Amino acid sequence: MNNLLFFKSKIIGRYLFNLNFRSIIRLITYLGVIFLFLFSTYFVFSKIFEFLLKYEEIGYGLIYRIFSMMFSMFFILLVMSSIISSISTFFRTKELEFLFATPLKTSSLFFVKILENGIYASWATAIISFPLMIALGHTFNAGIMFYVLSIIDFLILIIISTSIGLIIVFLFSEYFLQHSIGGVIVILVLILASIALMIFFGKSPQLFNMPQTANLTDINNYVSSLEVEQFRFLPSGLTAQIIFNRINGINSVNQYMTILIYVFITFPLIILSMFMYRNKYLAFGKSFIKKTVKIKNKMTSNRFFKNRIIPLLIQKDIILFLRNPSQWGQSLIFLTLLAFYIFSLIRSPMYFKTPFFTYIIAFANMGFSAYISATLSVRFIFPLISLEGHSYDIIKINVGIRDFFISKLIFNFIVILLLGEMLVTGTNLFLNLDSTIIFISTIVIFILSIGITIINIGIGSIFPEFHESNPSKIASGFGGIVAAILSLTYVGISLGLLATPIKVYFEYQFNGLEFNYIYFVLAILIILILTIIVSVIIFPIALNKLKKHQV
Amino acid sequence: MILIVDGLTKKYGDVIAVNNISFNIEQGKIFGFIGPNGAGKTTTIKSIAGLISFDEGNITVNDCNIIKESEKAKSVMGYIPDTPFLYDKLTGKEFLYFIARIFKMTKNHIEKNIDKYASLFEFEDYMDLKTEDYSHGMKQRIIIASAFIHDPKLILIDEPMVGLDPKIAKIVKDTLRKYANNGGSVFLSTHTLSLAEEICDEIGIMNKGNIVYKGNIDNLKDKLKKDNLEELFLEITKNE
Structure with missing residues (x-):
């Protein structure tokens, strides 16, 4: 011993x-x-x-x-x-x-x-x-x-x-x-x-x-x-x-x-x-996987997409995710914790009905949703390129690298967008926030979902670990840390840009004054420009690295 | 007899993976266990190694029951699985040390045997690198060396030649033969018929959980009037 x-x-x-x-x-x-x-x-x-x-x-x-x-x-x-x-x-x-x-x-x-x-x-x-x-x-x-x-x-x-x-x-x-x-x-x-x-x-x-x-x-x-x-x-x-x-x-x-x-x-x-x-x-090893079950072929061609490569790659990713319990098992835990968060907000509304708390909570909720999206992306999206493992060689030979990269972007963007929007819009509705805040939150989460997905797929392409099959280990490696720092910095800067307009908006609302929406437009525009800059820098580097990687 | 397998039966639900098989291995003999995929070879070898329970039968290693006296039985065995397991952050030398210390070997004995097998399997230059930096073949060499390191009486090998280059494969074959000539016994499960033909004293051909032939290769050739093991194997397994 x-x-x-x-x-x-x-x-x-x-x-x-x-x-x-x-x-x-x-x-x-x-x-x-x-x-x-x-x-x-x-x-x-x-x-x-x-x-x-x-x-x-x-x-x-x-x-x-x-x-x-x-x-x-x-x-x-x-x-x-x-x-x-x-x-x-x-x-x-x-x-x-x-x-x-x-x-x-x-x-x-x-x-x-x-x-x-x-x-x-x-x-x-x-x-x-x-x-x-x-x-x-x-x-x-x-x-x-x-x-x-x-x-x-x-x-x-x-x-x-x-x-x-x-x-x-x-x-x-x-x-x-x-x-x-x-x-x-x-x-x-x-x-x-x-x-x-x-x-x-x-x-x-x-x-x-x-x-x-x-x-x-x-x-x-x-x-x-x-x-x-x-x-x-x-x-x-x-x-x-x-x-x-x-x-x-x-x-x-x-x-x-x-x-x-x-x-x-x-x-x-x-x-x-x-x-x-x-x-x-x-003994213990592999005890769980004794049972073998015949599974109906899920890789059949889709009549809408015919033989297009990107939908095919997305289809493959979805099937692999659903058949990997360690992946969706952990997702389930995260979702359970998020459900706790939402229920907690619903259960404790008393203090939040004052205007001050309403805006504090609205902003904190948006920040929390963006932070959760960034964290989940590092854990679940960042490792996806590495998880291709040895099959990356087959993809590299038979599929265009750009199609491969875009397939990862599209699917994961949709997932992270749905999660973020459900979280932020759902809680905002429960808190009875005004339509301006709900609209602003929805737009911001949409833009941030694009940026977060590009950062994580991009950094995942730049620092892949094709020989590691455990997604948690991949996420905690060097590339994962780079992705986490970049994602959180990006989210932090974006929220920082929004803080002043929301504060001004609250003060105007509180004092019954008319608010000039140009503050929000400007903040969102700058966040959009930041996202474009991040994408323009990461995208070509990631593609270039993907072309050079060998498993 | 170093190994006695008597009436071994293993079921996975309704599927009978191994159906009432029996065989023995004498001291100094190499027993080749061959069969198509899904025949029950790995289930048998894992049962002998004490890794999985079985439904019926008895397995005795060096007069020790593998279930009742498992630690004693395992202390005289070396096991080489089909896919090697190594701690990727340990060096090859540290891994061998780890195994040797589990078997309670003395430091001098460990050093001597590590030098011996490092030289034999040609991994001296790689010994101090972490195993995560090894190729599959290099990992396999370390695993094979780890099975020999404590001078076992019985070696269990599942697919020994996977990933080895021809030179090292030849060295492994020679080592197994020499080991058997010096009194050691080998239970070798393989798909490589030429390997079985080359070094095994006896073979067991397994198909669908049953041993369909057991004995000397030359006797089988005479019986079925075939020249090589590949033809024999196909002949025997086609009707099952």
């Missing part, structure tokens, strides 16, 4: 500290982004907590409620991530097949893989949770031991949550093996999303929802409801209670005992479920 851990850490070290130009740039960018993210998360939560603490009656309760709800969300995220990452850690991996052919002890292999799965499933949540806990400690002037112990508490939460995810996977492995991996992901995401929706919208509707015209009884009820623990018997609720008790100097023996019960239940269960699986199926 020590050997395995030693070599694993060496491999991870090689990924991180590979001393060539690209890797150094990648490492610096990673560190920069992570630091920025950690600091800004800490900064935002600190400001929120400090602001709330000024309101003596409700401040503390609100902080507690926000904190415990965040932990509930972390718990759901950790369980879901554990399930999803276990598919690649335990099932869709050639490594386990290779290792099981050696005389390594099954228990050692399981231990290393559980550890690996835990790290994969939890690092993203940890990045958000650590600054949250630091912000809390800072707000209440906690000592150094608070931070150390809170981090240990959170690590225990990670262990319990990721173990629960694994137990679910292994207890239902019989079902998993009889269905395609795609079907399994859909069922899991649907079940977990339904549970999460029931919990969030069924159990705690009062949060942030106090009427603006509340009487004293309403306020008293609201205040007394704030300090009720959220899901107090779930590991997340217990961890939140322990951390808060530490701030108040209260002993958490009961909560620790309950957490220990979780640990004592989950560990034997995880070992038991894995050994039951192991006894039945022996």
Whole structure:
């Protein structure tokens, strides 16, 4: 086991500290982004907590409620991530097949893989949770031991949550093996999303929802409801209670005992479920893909497009995407999170009806939609050129490079446009924003979708990794980082250009003055010119690189 | 007997991939397992390697049951899969070290064997490069070396010559023969009939989950009055 851990850490070290130009740039960018993210998360939560603490009656309760709800969300995220990452850690991996052919002890292999799965499933949540806990400690002037112990508490939460995810996977492995991996992901995401929706919208509707015209009884009820623990018997609720008790100097023996019960239940269960699986199926690799199903030919000619190349390439891309569960499985998770975002906006409209909030939310919503489009593009669109893999040679020989490039642009532009417009227009309609804002948002998202698609397909063509088949790895490589920086900068500049006209528009509306729409026209025109400049620079370089690439 | 396969049956749902097959491999022998695509060769080799469970039968490696005493059985085996797996961020040498340490070899022994196989399979100059920079053939050489590194008693190989240039292919054949002459045993699954004809002491021809012939190639030639294995193979598998 020590050997395995030693070599694993060496491999991870090689990924991180590979001393060539690209890797150094990648490492610096990673560190920069992570630091920025950690600091800004800490900064935002600190400001929120400090602001709330000024309101003596409700401040503390609100902080507690926000904190415990965040932990509930972390718990759901950790369980879901554990399930999803276990598919690649335990099932869709050639490594386990290779290792099981050696005389390594099954228990050692399981231990290393559980550890690996835990790290994969939890690092993203940890990045958000650590600054949250630091912000809390800072707000209440906690000592150094608070931070150390809170981090240990959170690590225990990670262990319990990721173990629960694994137990679910292994207890239902019989079902998993009889269905395609795609079907399994859909069922899991649907079940977990339904549970999460029931919990969030069924159990705690009062949060942030106090009427603006509340009487004293309403306020008293609201205040007394704030300090009720959220899901107090779930590991997340217990961890939140322990951390808060530490701030108040209260002993958490009961909560620790309950957490220990979780640990004592989950560990034997995880070992038991894995050994039951192991006894039945022996090894793990490719276990999911035993079932072979005959599929009706979907590559037949389309009577509208006849034998045109671009529609044919788009058809191929759609079929490949739909038959690759790791791709659309992750899309499904993103869509579920977006659904949460939309529902949250719909559920909490009280404060947003004031003119000030209306415009703040409208602008933030547009920014968020553009940011989401840019992020999703880096994850899903950027890797598409690389994912052609060895078939790129066939495409290069038989299809014009320009047709190939344009096919990628058209299809992905449509997808990203639909997503962005649905997000921005849908939420704007729910928020009852005025038609000018809805129109402006629609136009801006349309232009940004063009720019984002060109940047990601273009940079994907300039820095392809044809030998890598994992889209997540492609997206986190050097080219992915370049695409992310360019996409986010492009979106940031565009939103910056719109900020002043929207502010002026709001001020005029607020004061009942007539607004000159030339501000909007000018801003949109500049965004359009920026998009054209980006396209004119990237397009020829990408085509030229595509012609030169060899797999 | 180093390997005893007795009544092995493996089903995938309603499909019988391997149907009640039995064979043995003696010490110092090379057993060639040949058959068309989908015959059940890979299922058989993975069952022997302890990678997949089976529905009926027994597999014994060096007197150890592959299910009940799997770690002990695997400690005397070297497995070369059809598609090589390597950690792409490790160098070839590190990968060999990793395998050798799994088999609890001493440092001196590891160094000695790495030098021996690096020289034999001609990858000394590539040993300190990361395996992500290797060609398919170079990866295959490392994988073959990794199967030999701990001096196993039985080697399982699924399609050994894929991606190897003629010179290295010849070296691999010679190495397998020499290994068998020194008492090692080889279970070799292949499509390459000439390879089986050249180095195997015994063959098993598999078709649709059944062993349709098992024995010496020369006996089969005499029996069916054919001169080469290709004709024999086509003759045997056409009626199944």
